[in-house]
Every structure is written in structure tokens, then in C-alpha cells.
Amino acid sequence: MKYQIIALFAVIILVLSCTSSSKSTVLEGAGATFPYPLYAEMFQEYFELTGIEINYQPIGSGAGIKKFLKKQVDFGASDIYLSDDTIRKSEINILHIPICLGAVALSYNLPVSDTLNLSPQVISQIYRQEITAWNDPLLAALNPGVDLPDWDIVPLHRSDASGTTFIFTEYLTQSDPEWRDRIGSGQKVEWTEGIAVKGNQGLADKISETEGALGYLEYNYALSKNLKVAKVLNRSGNYIFPEIENVIASAQVDIPEDSRIILTNTEIAEGYPLSGFSWLLIYEDLDFLSNKAKAYNLVNLIWWMTHEGQEISSKSHYGLLPEIMKIHTEKFLKKIKYNNEFIIK
Structure with missing residues (x-):
């Protein structure tokens, strides 16, 4: 089934006159194997919708975080959130975008x-x-x-x-x-x-x-x-x-605004005690990317994954994001800039 993304493009200004065509942009990511079955489906579906190719390396959260912090990929993926110390040491603020429960x-x-x-x-x-x-x-x-x-x-x-x-x-x-x-x-x-x-x-x-x-x-x-x-x-x-x-x-608990939370050993009677969120890691300032089209395409992808793409989660034995996390995610994505210009306006 093809998912409609008209509403997404209505709120995100796409600059198609950038050096690289949005249809030919390849996005690079690396990290967690935990959500890879879901990501593989999402990325294939998104490619069919938009022509944007996502080259994702399922190399484990630890290796993916290292690549992300060295800016060797456009986004990272992890089932463990970054420590306060790691975030403080980064020259650019890092956002955690929750994608699924597993x-x-x-x-x-x-x-x-x-x-x-x-x-x-x-x-x-x-x-x-x-x-x-x-x-x-x-x-x-x-x-x-x-x-x-x-x-x-x-x-x-x-x-x-x-x-x-x-x-x-x-x-x-x-x-x-x-x-x-x-x-x-x-x-x-x-x-x-x-x-x-x-x-x-x-x-x-x-x-x-x-x-x-x-x-x-x-x-x-x-x-x-x-x-x-x-x-x-x-x-x-x-x-x-x-x-x-x-x-x-x-996940029926209070979710902090930064979405960094541990769910293990839940007190909820019917809750599975080895549950957790999986996040994409993205920089708030995307000037390190090669061109403006790539920055816009990356934000478009993440918006789609946390909205229309959630329908795939429910069919793939992953949990949908709580509504409060979608609200937090929209706030995060509206902070992201390229060349001092907000991508979502």
C-alpha cells in the first residue's frame, strides 16, 4: 500500500533547485540492528514513494553512534540514548527521534x-x-x-x-x-x-x-x-x-520531553519488561551535509517515519509511538536548520 505524503510536503518547504535533485539524493545512516527489519521496510516504501534512496548500515548501536559522532553518516540509529556528557561534548546539538517500540x-x-x-x-x-x-x-x-x-x-x-x-x-x-x-x-x-x-x-x-x-x-x-x-x-x-x-x-508511562527514557523492568501489570524505544540520531544544524537538498530530504524522511510510516510498524511486530512522542518529535524537527534557515516553517 502506498502512503500519501501530500500533507507532509504542504508543511515542509522543498527546495528543488539545489545542486542535487531530490530524486537522486542518497541518505546515509548506520546503527542499530534491533529495528532493522522495520527500517528495511520503511526505507523501501519511502524509496518507492519519493525516489530517495536510504543506504542504512545495520552495524549495531555502538558502531553507528561512532560513525554519527564523526559525521561519517547523515543520521545514526540506536536503542540506547546518548549520555548527557556525550551530548554536551558535541559541537552541534543532537536530537533523539523515537521511531518505534520493540x-x-x-x-x-x-x-x-x-x-x-x-x-x-x-x-x-x-x-x-x-x-x-x-x-x-x-x-x-x-x-x-x-x-x-x-x-x-x-x-x-x-x-x-x-x-x-x-x-x-x-x-x-x-x-x-x-x-x-x-x-x-x-x-x-x-x-x-x-x-x-x-x-x-x-x-x-x-x-x-x-x-x-x-x-x-x-x-x-x-x-x-x-x-x-x-x-x-x-x-x-x-x-x-x-x-x-x-x-x-x-510505554504507558510519563515520557520526558527529550524522549530519552528506559522502559525495562516495568511495573505495569501487563507490560513486557524487556521493552525499549529505538531512536534516530540527528543534528539540529545540518550544515555539515553536502547540500541543501540532502538536509531537506533527511527531515522529510524522518517526518514520514514518525507519521505515515507508523502504519508499517503496526504490521511488523513493532509498537507504534505514543501520541505524546509524536508531539515531541514535531517540536524537534521544527528546530532543525540548514544554513541558518529552518527546514520546517
């Missing part, structure tokens, strides 16, 4: 038909090698009646700096004091055990081919490989599956 799933390769329950304490002990077998009594207690095999657990984790890792480790940090004190949260942490794998797709492939594997990855990647997915304990004491309505429920 879930980090716990997937496993076991010959069981039941959906497993996992608590943060048990997950923590697995990744710290204190629980090493699938039929451990602690796992059995969470899953009464499930015939757990006497198999070794093979914990998998990301090798690259990753927003997915941040969401996973932040959930454990908030939920389990042992994890907080020994490992903590971050895009990369010092893992005590486990097999390191690059990217969400790499995790999905490795889980699929490894008997006894347990790994964390964005939910769409688990779906694409038909992987088994666990229910995870939230702060309200409920085991929750990463269905989209449960992800959306986790």
Missing part, C-alpha cells in the same frame, strides 16, 4: 513444546554460569510440569556494542543485585561465560543451530527463524510474552 526476546533451542518462564534471577545465574543445566531445580520450579532435558545450557551474547545488550543487561541490573554488583549494564559488558556472536541476526542463526542454546535478541529476529520464546517476569510478578500489545503497555 522487545528483546529470550529465545532457546530445546525439544519442549511448552513456553518457558524465566525470572531475572535465573537468567542472571545462567549467564554467570551458576545454573548450567536445563533441568536445574530452579528452572524446574519456574516451569512445573515441563519435561526439561538434561542438557547443558549454552548462553549466547552479543560480541559488538549493542543497544539490545543494553536493554537486556539493564533489566538484569534493575532486577538482580548479584548481576548489578558483578556485571552491570551497558552496550558491552564483561561476560563471565558464553559464546559471543555479532548482531541480532547472528544470534538468531546461532540459537537455531545450537542445541541447548539460550540467547537474547530483538523479537522479530526470533520470529523470522521460528525460535521458541520465553515469558519473562516483570516487576509486578507476572510472566509476560513479548507480544506487541505487551510492549506498547510498557
Whole structure:
């Protein structure tokens, strides 16, 4: 289905007489693999609508942030927001534009038909090698009646700096004091055990081919490989599956004006505790871009992604943005300039 963008172009002044034609402009971005299945669909749809090509490199949040801060790409993408210190050190103000909500799933390769329950304490002990077998009594207690095999657990984790890792480790940090004190949260942490794998797709492939594997990855990647997915304990004491309505429920909280917020370990009864936003990173002043057409096309793209493009999110197992975030996003986009001229007037 083609989405109408007439209203968008009515509020954004497009300068078509720039050095480069808007139809031939290529936009460059890099970062998170977490939202890549959605971004791939959005960028293809936008290309069909406008002729604007988006060359997006799904290299992980950490690598994408580095490229963005060096101005090697037009925009970055991350599942972890930049720190106040990083923003202060930037010579140009950085805006976080939320695009979607997503879930980090716990997937496993076991010959069981039941959906497993996992608590943060048990997950923590697995990744710290204190629980090493699938039929451990602690796992059995969470899953009464499930015939757990006497198999070794093979914990998998990301090798690259990753927003997915941040969401996973932040959930454990908030939920389990042992994890907080020994490992903590971050895009990369010092893992005590486990097999390191690059990217969400790499995790999905490795889980699929490894008997006894347990790994964390964005939910769409688990779906694409038909992987088994666990229910995870939230702060309200409920085991929750990463269905989209449960992800959306986790965002029913007060959203700060800068849109930088952590949703892990939600208190909302039906909320999935490993949920998070994914952002595009864009500079408030776009003078570093090669021409005016590229600046206008970049803002047009982001407006479309946060408005008409949201319809794609709902069809792709990602959560729609809360309305308050759309309001914040419109304010952000109206701040962006090129050559001291506001792009949206």
C-alpha cells in the first residue's frame, strides 16, 4: 500500500533547485540492528514513494553512534540514548527521534513444546554460569510440569556494542543485585561465560543451530527463524510474552520531553519488561551535509517515519509511538536548520 505524503510536503518547504535533485539524493545512516527489519521496510516504501534512496548500515548501536559522532553518516540509529556528557561534548546539538517500540526476546533451542518462564534471577545465574543445566531445580520450579532435558545450557551474547545488550543487561541490573554488583549494564559488558556472536541476526542463526542454546535478541529476529520464546517476569510478578500489545503497555508511562527514557523492568501489570524505544540520531544544524537538498530530504524522511510510516510498524511486530512522542518529535524537527534557515516553517 502506498502512503500519501501530500500533507507532509504542504508543511515542509522543498527546495528543488539545489545542486542535487531530490530524486537522486542518497541518505546515509548506520546503527542499530534491533529495528532493522522495520527500517528495511520503511526505507523501501519511502524509496518507492519519493525516489530517495536510504543506504542504512545495520552495524549495531555502538558502531553507528561512532560513525554519527564523526559525521561519517547523515543520521545514526540506536536503542540506547546518548549520555548527557556525550551530548554536551558535541559541537552541534543532537536530537533523539523515537521511531518505534520493540522487545528483546529470550529465545532457546530445546525439544519442549511448552513456553518457558524465566525470572531475572535465573537468567542472571545462567549467564554467570551458576545454573548450567536445563533441568536445574530452579528452572524446574519456574516451569512445573515441563519435561526439561538434561542438557547443558549454552548462553549466547552479543560480541559488538549493542543497544539490545543494553536493554537486556539493564533489566538484569534493575532486577538482580548479584548481576548489578558483578556485571552491570551497558552496550558491552564483561561476560563471565558464553559464546559471543555479532548482531541480532547472528544470534538468531546461532540459537537455531545450537542445541541447548539460550540467547537474547530483538523479537522479530526470533520470529523470522521460528525460535521458541520465553515469558519473562516483570516487576509486578507476572510472566509476560513479548507480544506487541505487551510492549506498547510498557510505554504507558510519563515520557520526558527529550524522549530519552528506559522502559525495562516495568511495573505495569501487563507490560513486557524487556521493552525499549529505538531512536534516530540527528543534528539540529545540518550544515555539515553536502547540500541543501540532502538536509531537506533527511527531515522529510524522518517526518514520514514518525507519521505515515507508523502504519508499517503496526504490521511488523513493532509498537507504534505514543501520541505524546509524536508531539515531541514535531517540536524537534521544527528546530532543525540548514544554513541558518529552518527546514520546517
